[in-house]
Amino acid sequence: MSTSNTTNRITVVGAGYMGGGMAVSFALGGHHVSLADATPELAAAGRDRLLNEAVSFVERGLYPADAADILAERISSAKAVANAVSESTYIAEVVSERIDIKSGVLVSVANAAPDDAIIATNTSAIPIRELEVHVRKPERFLGVHWMNPAQFVPGVEIIAGTYTKDEVVSRATELISGIGKVPVKVPDTPGFIANRLQYALHKESSRLVEEGLISADELDAVVSNSFGFRLAFFGPMAIADMAGLDVYADTYRSLHGELGEAFAPPKYLQELVSEGKLGVKHGGGLTRLSKANSEAVASYRNAAYSSLSRLKAEVGSAPSEA
Structure with a gap:
């Protein structure tokens, strides 16, 4: 995995599967990461899972040989979201794909984060314009949509909001590129680009199966x-x-x-x-x-x-x- 020349102080809010994969990517890319969640126990459990998983992944050749040590050194668990983001240069919000949950987290994050910190929401389809209203100083806010599993899939969509400064888009793109991912700037359109295409394919696939023309397994074999x-x-x-x-x-x-x-x-x-x-x-x-x-x-x-x-x-x- 690539290593960035500039070290950022990164907080990942959401210690689940997606957030964990992002934390691993940032840490292996040379950055220190604070992993935060609703409680310190959840954050600590998320970190423990990543470290245990790293040992297995190293043994299977999925991570570099020194990955477990790197992750143990660079990923810490936060006792509180506000404390973690207060010293961050980049904050990734990776909570559930529901506006009512994301909005509350974004309000808290924006109020506690430094004014020049980038706040990036990871969402599969929620319009950035609907989330930016919950962010103080929305010019530093944008969408950064990763794909599962985050530590292995290279593609990342970068979505500017109504107020996002060009400098913020550039900084986020440089950060993501610097850890070996492939960022692409896409418009704030329903589903962005990846999911609009993915769901269009799934819709037509479902129609073929529903019509009895082919089984799900046979269709997958054709496509893959x-x-x-x-x-x-x-x-x-x-x-x-x-x-x-x-x-x-x-x-x-x-x-x-x-x-x-x-x-x-x-x-x-x-x-x-x-x-x-x-x-x-x-x-x-x-x-x-x-x-x-x-x-x-x-x-x-x-x-x-x-x-x-x-x-x-x-x-x-x-x-x-x-």
């Missing part, structure tokens, strides 16, 4: 071994550019005819194709991929897919009751 396999290296827009936007447009037309307006060809796609922009093979597309770097991209793709195939064979299938 086809386009889901590729998504580890390329997003959907790059995949379309590589496949050919004309191919996508034709496929959409077929789906549109059978499944209706939900599968109508996107307007941008039709416009690009009409202009002769077909992706990598001709004219470019939506991403930075082009014919000029197509050979390098293909070489990278082949090596990446081959490596992932070997990794899947090595790791094997997820445990099941079967």
